[in-house]
Amino acid sequence: MTCGCAGTVPVVSRAEALSRLNRLPRAQRHAALQAALAWLVARHDGLSLYAGINGRPYAEGEAAAIARDVPVVAELPCPFATVTGECLVGGVPPSRSRRGPYGWLPTWVATLWARDDYRELVRRGAVADAKVALLSRNEGLTEGVAAM
Numbered sequence: 578m579t580c581g582c583a584g585t586v587p588v589v590s591r592a593e594a595l596s597r598l599n600r601l602p603r604a605q606r607h608a609a610l611q612a613a614l615a616w617l618v619a620r621h622d623g624l625s626l627y628a629g630i631n632g633r634p635y636a637e638g639e640a641a642a643i644a645r646d647v648p649v650v651a652e653l654p655c656p657f658a659t660v661t662g663e664c665l666v667g668g669v670p671p672s673r674s675r676r677g678p679y680g681w682l683p684t685w686v687a688t689l690w691a692r693d694d695y696r697e698l699v700r701r702g703a704v705a706d707a708k709v710a711l712l713s714r715n716e717g718l719t720e721g722v723a724a725m
């Protein structure tokens with residue numbers, strides 16, 4: 578199934594994610610959160626690093642491993658396409674005008690709506706580190722730490 582955001586998982590700023598989530602009808606929020614958490618823990622082929630990096634700088638080698646995995650994540654289908662048949666972003670082209678940090682939309686959903694659950698999943702290594710990495714606007718890996 579495709580959705581209004583070109584079919585692949587969107588990269589947005591945290592502020593933009595918050596703005597979009599606030600516009601989401603209340604009745605759809607539970608389904609959206611469940612879709613985000615399911616996406617985070619899904620073992621997608623091609624993702625290699627599950628070190629549970631959370632709130633600390635990347636160690637030597639980790640940034641390179643994450644950078645190899647980021648393009649894999651970028652090709653994954655948008656997990657919100659199946660929630661209601663339309664997407665969280667509602668077909669509105671993503672405006673990337675706001676300042677960063679940027680990250681995957683489902684990661685922001687989890688951090689904004691289920692922060693404790695999210696942090697526990699990451700700590701346990703249930704989430705590929707490329708899915709929680711902070712990104713630049715063009716999906717490049719930024720130095721620093723994972724989204725919290």
Ligand SMILES: [Zn+2]
Pocket residue numbers: 580581582583584585655656657658664665666
């Ligand atoms: Zn979508």
